[in-house]
Amino acid sequence: MPNRIRGISVFILCAILVLLLRLAQIQLLEPESFGKHHINLLEESVKQRAQEFLLDDGRGEFYDKNGRALTGTKVPSLVLFPFLKDMDWDVEALAEILNVTPEEIEAAVRTAEKPIVFGRPLTEEEMEKINRLKIPGAFAVYKETDGKDTIAAQLIGVIGENGKLFRERYPDRSGSAKTPVGLTGLQKGFDEFLIPDENSRLVFHVDGKGDPLFGLHVRYISPANPYTPLKAIMTIDGEIQREAERIADLHKMKKGGIVLLDIETNSVLALVSRPNLDRANPFSGDGSKNFPVEAQIPGSVFKTVIAAAAIEEGIVPPDRQFDCDRPITGEGEAERKLGVLDFPASFAQSCNYTFAQLAKELAEKDKNLIEKYAERLGLLEPVGWRGDVFRLPDFRQLPDEEGGRVFLNDEERRDKNFAALTGIGQKNVRITPLAAANMMAAIARGGEKKQVRFVSEIRYADGSTMFSFPEQRMAGENISPDTAKALQKLLRGVVEKEKGTGSALNRLPAAVAGKSGTAETNRYAGEKQLLNKWFVGYFPYEKPKYALAVVNLEVFADEGSVLPIFADMVKYLHGKGS
Template sequence: MWKKRTIQLGAVVILGIFLLLFRLMQLQLWQAEDFTSRHINLVEDSVRQRSQEVVIDDGRGSILDRNENLITHKKVPVLILFPFLQKINWPHEKVAAILGIDEGELLEAIKRIKEPIMYGGSQPFVLSQWQIEAINSLKVPGVFAVERKIALEKAPARQLVGVLGENEKLAKERYPDKEMLSKTIIGVSGLQKSFDAFLVGEGKTKLVYHVDAIGNPLFGASVKYTNLENSLYPATLKMTLDLKIQQKAEELADAHGIKKGGIVLLDVGTNSLLAMVSRPDPNEKNPFSGSGLSNLMLKEQIVGSVFKTVIAAAAIENGLADSPRLFDCSRKINGQRDLQYNYGLLNFEESFARSCNNAFAEMAKDLQKIDPGLIEEYATRLSLTGRAGWEGNVYHMAGFRQLPEEEPGRVFLTDSERKDPNFAALTGIGQKEVRVTPLAVANMMATIARGGAKEQVRAVSEIEYKNSSTMFSFQQEPLPGRTIAPETAQELQKLLRRVITDSNGTGRWFAGLPYEVAGKSGTAETGRFLEDRQLHNKWFAGYFPFDKPRYALVAVNLDVFEDEGGVNPLFSDMVKFLYSYDQRAE
C-alpha cells in the first residue's frame, strides 16, 4: 500500500517539477517579452528592477519652426547626481565651487535620494558651457553635466503639433515589422501622429547604473552611458510655423477671451501655415479628457456671411453682378421688414460691403435656377469644400496627408436641398447646411489675394535626417480642380476692400490699421441655445497688405451670444503685431 502511495506521490512531484520547468521555459523563451494580456515585457522589467537610470533624451525626433527653433521641448545643460554619492568620497567642494553654491546645499540635495536626480528639480540649475567642461573634467562617478531634453510644460500649437503617449499594443500594430521597446513613445494626434513613422525613436539615451536589492551599486560606482548611434534616424520635422508669431497669436486669443475658437494665419506667397490657435486648450495633466485636444481650426463650422464671398464669385462669373439691379436691403430674406439693418435699396457692391442678407439670398436663388450645383461648384473653386491641407506621395506612402484630422466641408446634404429655393436662400448667407473649416476660409482668402491661384496648405516644409541633410521636401502644390478667373479674383479683391472702406461696411472697424486690410465678416446662427438665447459664430476673414498681400488671416469665436465675443479686436491686434514684427525684421 505504502509503495503505491509513494509511487503516486513521486508522480505528482515529477509532474509538478515538469509543470514548473514548462512554466519557466514559457516565461524565458516564449513569453518573455509579451507576458499576460497586458503584454508585460519581463526582460525589460527585470533589467529595470536591477538598475536605476536617468533618461537624457527620449530618442524621438525633434520638431522645429521655420527658423529652426524647438517647438515641443528644450535642451537644457543640467547636473545629474546619483544616490551612491552618499556612500563614497567625492570632491563635492570642487563641484560646489564650479556651480557657485554652498557645498552644504549640494550635499543636502543628495542626502536622502534613492534615485538619480537633476539638480534643482523641476526648476533645474542651468549650466554654462565652461561649467559643463569643468565638472566633467573632474571625472567624478555619479556626477554628470549633460544636455538633457526636457518637454515644455505648455508647448505652442498643441492641437496642431499633437501629443505623445506610451502604448505598446498600438506601437506594434502600427509597426509590425519593427522591433519596438515596450516604453516606446508614439504620436497619438496631430503632426506627431501623421509623421510618427519619421519621428519614432529607436531607443532612449540614458545614464544607467546597476543596483542590488537595497539600492547599492552591483559593480562599484560605475555608470553606463547608453545611446543607439544612428546618423539618419529619428528624423526632424521643419514646420512652416513661426514660433514668435504663434506665441503672440496664442497670447492674443487668450487676452481677448476666446474660449472656443481660434486663429489661422497663412503666408500668401508660399501658402504655408504661420500660426494656428485652437481653444479650448488641452488639459495639461490629461490631454485626452474633454474636447481640448480637438483642433477646431480643422473642423467644420457654421460660417455665416463669409460664405457670401462664394455667391459673389459665382454672380460675377455668371453675369448677375453686371446689371444695374438694386436689392431691397430693408427686408429680411423672408420678406419681412428688417428693423435692425434698414439699408434701403443697394446695388451689388454696396450689398456686399454692408452684408445685405436679402441680396445674397436672391442671388443664390438665381444661381440655383441656372444650375442647382453652381453654388457648390464655386465653393469648391474657392477651396471651401474638399481639404486644403497638403496631400501627396511621400516615398512609399501614397496619398500622405499632413493634416489627416482636417474635415472636408460641405454646402448641401441632399439633392432635394440643392433644388429647394428656400434652402438656396439660406445657403446664400452661409446658413442651413453650410459647414467649412477656418483653415479652408483662410485658404479662400489667400486664393483671392493671389489672383485665383488655388494651392494646398503646408504645415511642414521638410523632413530632415538626423545629420541635418534633407530627406524630403514638401513643395508648393496646386489644389486640384477648377478655380476662379483672375478677373473674378480682382473683382473680389475690390469687394473685400470695400467692406473696410465703405462708411457702413461691416469691416470699417479696420480702416485705420497700419496694413490695409481686405476681408469679410460673418455672424452665423448656430441653432444652439444657452439660457434661452441663441449662440452665434463670429468670424472675420481677410488678407493684407491689400496692395501686396503677405498674410491671410481668420479669427473666429464660436458659440457666443450675438452681442458678445466679437473677433474684430483680435483680428486688429494680430494685424498690428504683424506690422511691427515685419518692421523689426526689415
Template sequence: MQRKRVILFVSVMMVILSILIVRLAQIQLFETKHFTNRDINLISQSVAQRSKEIAIDAERGNLLDRDGKQLTVAYKTVLILFPFLKDIEWDVSSVAEILKVDNSQLRQKVQAIKDPIVYGEREPFILSNEQMEEINQLEIPGVFAVRKSYPIYERPAEQLLGIANRDFLLTKRYPNKHLSNITRLGATGMEKSFDELLSGEGETKLIYHVDGKGRPLFGSNVKYVHPANPFYPLNIRTTLDFEWQQLMEMLVDKNEVTKGGMVLIDIEDNSVVAMVSRPKVNPVNPFAHGEEGTNNFMVQNQVLGSIFKTVIAAAAIDYGLDAKSRMFDCNRSINGEIDENYQYGMLNFKDSFAKSCNYTFATVGKELMSIEPLVVDSYANKLGLSIKVGWQGDFYHLKGFQQLADEEQGQVFSDPRNRKDTNLIALTSIGQLDVRSTPLAVANMMATIARGGEKQMVRVASQLEYKNGTKVKSFQSKKIVGKNIKPYTAISLQKLLLEVVNHDLGTGRQLQNLPYQVAGKSGTGETGKKVNGQQLENKWFAGYFPYDNPRYALVTVRLDAKSTDPSPLSLFADIVKEIHRLDHST
C-alpha cells in the same frame, strides 16, 4: 485502495507539473516580449530589475519653428548623480565648489536617493558649459554633467503642434522598433500626424547593473547607451514663426476670445505663420471629459454665415447675375417678407456684398441653382471651402501623408434633396443650414482670391531634417487638384472684398484706417446652440492685406459667442497693426 490513491496523486502532480511547464514555456520562450494583454516585455523588465538607469534623451524628434527654434523638446545641461556614491569615497568638495553649493547639501542629496537623479529640487540645477566641462574633467564615477532632453509642456500653438504622451501599446503601433515603455507617441496635432517620422530608434541613457541589494554588480562602471544611428530621430521644421505665434496668442487673449482663434497664412508660399485656438489645453488633464482645449478649432468645421456669400458671389459673376444696374430690395428677408430688423433699402450687387444683404444672396442662390443644380457645390470646391486644404501626398516612405491629420472636410449640402427646396437653398446661400468649413479653409480661400484664383495646399511644415540639422526632404508647394475660379472672377472678388472695408455701408468699415489696406468679408453663423435662452453665434472676419501687394491671409473668429460679445474686427485690426510693425522694425 492505496494504489488508487498513489495513481491519483501522481496524476494530479503531473497535471500541475504540465501546467507549470506550459507557463514556463510561455514566459521563457513564446511571450517574452508581449506577455499578457498588457503587452509586457519580460526581457526588458528582467533587465530593469538588475539595473539602475536614467534616460537623458527620450529620442523623439523635435518640432522646430521656421528659423530652427525648438518648440516641443528643450535640452538642459544638468548634473546626474548615482546612488552608489553613498558607498564610495568621491571628491564632493570639488563638485560642490563648481556648483557653488555647500558640501553637506550635496552629500545629503546623495544619501537620500535610491535611483539615479537629476540634481535639483523641483527644477533641475542648470549648468553652464564651463561647469559641465569642469565636472566631467573630474572623472568621478556616478557623477555626470550631460545635456538632457525635457518635453516643453507650455508650448506655443499647442493645439496645432499637439500632444505626445506615453503609450504602452508601442509595440503594436511600431512592432519593428525597439522602444522603451516611457517612449511618447503623438496623440493629437502635428505630433500625431508626424509620429512615425518623429519616433526615434531608442533612448540615450546612463545605466549600471546591481545585485539583489541594489549595490553595483561590476563596480562603479556606468555605461552610456545610445541608438546606433546618430542622425535619428528626425526633426520637423514647421512654418510657424515663434515670435509671431507668441504675439498672436497674446492678442487673442487680450481680446478675450474664450472660444475661437485665428489663422495667418503667408500667401507667397501658402504656409501657416501663426495659428491660435482657444480654449487653451488643460495642463493637468488635457483629455478630461468635457475639456475642449485639445481641439484645434481652426481645422474643425464651423458654421460660416455670410462668409459663404463669397462663393455665391463668384458664381454670380461667372453667370452674369451681378449687373451694376440690377437692384435688390434689402428691406426684405430671405423669404421675401419685410425684414423688421434690417432695412437697407434698394441695393445693387456690389453694395449688397458690402452690406451683406441676405435677400440679395438668397435670391441669386436660388437663381443659380435653377440654372445648374450643382453650381454652389462646384464653386465651394473651386474656392476650397468644401475640401481639405492641408498639405497631403506621398512623402519620404509614407503614402498619402497628411500634415494635418485632424483636419475636417467642409460641406455644402448634407442631403442632396435639399438642393430642390428653395427655402433650404436660400438658407444655404447665406451660409446657414448645412454649410460648414474650417477657419483654415476660409483663410486659404482668401489667399486663393488674392493670388488670382489658383488653389494651393496649405503647409504647416517645410522640411524633414536629420538630428544634426541637415535637410532630408522638403515639403514642396503643391497645387490643389481640381478646377479654379477664373482670373477675372478673382479680380472681381478682390474688388468686392475691398468694398466691404472701404464702403460707408461696409460691414468691415472699422478696418479702413489701418497701416495696411485690407480686403475681406464678415460673417455671423447661427450655431443652433443656446445659453440661458440666448442664441449662440460664430462671428467671423476673413481677409487679406496689403490689398495692392497681398502678402497675408488672415481669419479671426469667435465661436459660440453671444450677440453681445464683440465682433472679431478688433482682433483683426490689432493683428494687422502688429504685423505692420514687425514688417517695418529694424
C-alpha cells in the same frame, strides 16, 4: 505497478517539455513581446537590477522654419544618483560651481530614491567644470524638457504611451508599451517618422537593496543610428506664433483661433487654438481641440462663395439693385435695414436679402451650383498637404483636419428656404477657419487654390534632408482670374467703404481686404443665443503677402469682436517688416 510508473514518467516528461517550451518562449521566441500584454522581458529584467535616468525618449522632434526647437528642448542639467548619500565625495567643489551650499545638495540626495535633476539649468562652463570633477553619481548632461511651454500646442499635438496602439500601427517593429506614439495633430500625422528606435539614458546597476554593483560605473546609452531621431521642420515662425498667441490671450479669446498663411508658399506661419491645452489632462475640455481645423458655422463669410458663383454665372449685372430693407424671405421688414443697394454695396454691408435671393436663383439654375463654387474655392475638402511619401501612399500631414459641407442631402439642395439660409452661411453650412484663410489666399493669388503645408521637410539628425514637401495645387477646378479680380475688389470694399462691416480696419498701416461673418449657433447661455464671429482676409491689398482668419466661437452679440485681434496682427506684422 509498471503502468503506474510509466504514467508518472510520461507526466513528468510532459511537464519538463512544457517548461522547456515556456523557457524557449521567454528566452528565444518572445523576449521583447511576451504574453497577451506584450511585455518586454529584457527591459523588465534590466529594471530589476538597474537605476535608470531618461535623458531623451528618442522620439523625433519639431522645429520652426528658422530651426528653433519647438518640442523636446534639451536643457543642460545636473543629475544626481541616490547612492551618493552612502559615499564620501567632493560635495564642496560641486557646491562652489553651482553657488549653493553643500547642505542643499546633501539634503536633495538624502531624500532621493531615484536619480534626480538638481537645481537650475546649467551654463556650458558649469557643465565642463562639473564633469571634470568626475564624481561617480553626479553628471552634467542635456536633459529633454517636458514640453509644458510648447507653442502651437494643438497643431503639434499630443504623444502618449499606448502599447495597444503601438502594436496596431507597427506590428513588425520592436518596442514596448512605454514607447511614445503620436495621438493627435502633427505628432499623429508624422508618427511613422518620429517613432523612436531607442532612448538615451544613464544606467547604474544595483543590487536588491539599491546598492552599487560592479563598482561605481554609470553607463550612458544612446541610439547607435547617427541618422535618428528625425527632425520635422515646420513652416510656422516661432516668433510670429508666440505673438499671435499673446494677442489671442490679450483679447481674452476663450474659444476660437487664428490662422496666418504665407500666400506665396501657402504655408502656415501661425496657428492658434484657444482655450489652451491642459497637458496634465490633454483630452479634457475644449483645450484638447484644434478649432482652426474643425468645421464651424461661417455666417456671412460664406457670402464670398455666393458672390463668386453669381459673378461667374452672370446673375449680377452692374445695374441690378436689391432692397436690403427686406428679410431673407422677401416678405416683411428686416431687423437691420440697409436701403436699396447694388451688388458691391450689398457685399460690403453684408445684406442678407441679397445673398439669400442670389442663392435661391443659383439653386434654381442648378441645385449643385453652390457646392460647385464652394469646391472651387477649396472649402469642402481638407486643405492640408497630402500626397505620396516613400512607401506611405496618400500621406496627410494633419490627419485630424476636417472637411467642410454645404448641404446634408439632395432634399436640402432642392429646398428654396434651405438655399436662402445657405446663402448667408447658416443651416448646415460648415467650413474650417484654415480653409477660409486658404480661400482668401487663393483669391489673392488670382484664383489658384493650393494645399496648405504645416511641415516643409523632414531631416536626418545630421541636418541633411530626408524628404521635402513640395508646394502642391488642390485638385479640381479654380474660379477664373476675372472672378478672382472681381472678388478682390468686393473684399477691399468691405474695409474701404464707409459702411462696410470691416471699415474699422481701414486705417491700418497695411491695406486689408476681407469678409466678416456673424453666425447664429444652436447654443444658448440662459436665454441669450451664442454666436460665431469671423473676419477672414488678406493684406497688403496691393501686394498680398498674408492671409489671415480670426474666429471667436460661441460668444454673445455684444462681445468677442474679432476685428481688434485682426488689427493687432496686421500692425504687428507690418511693424516687424516681414
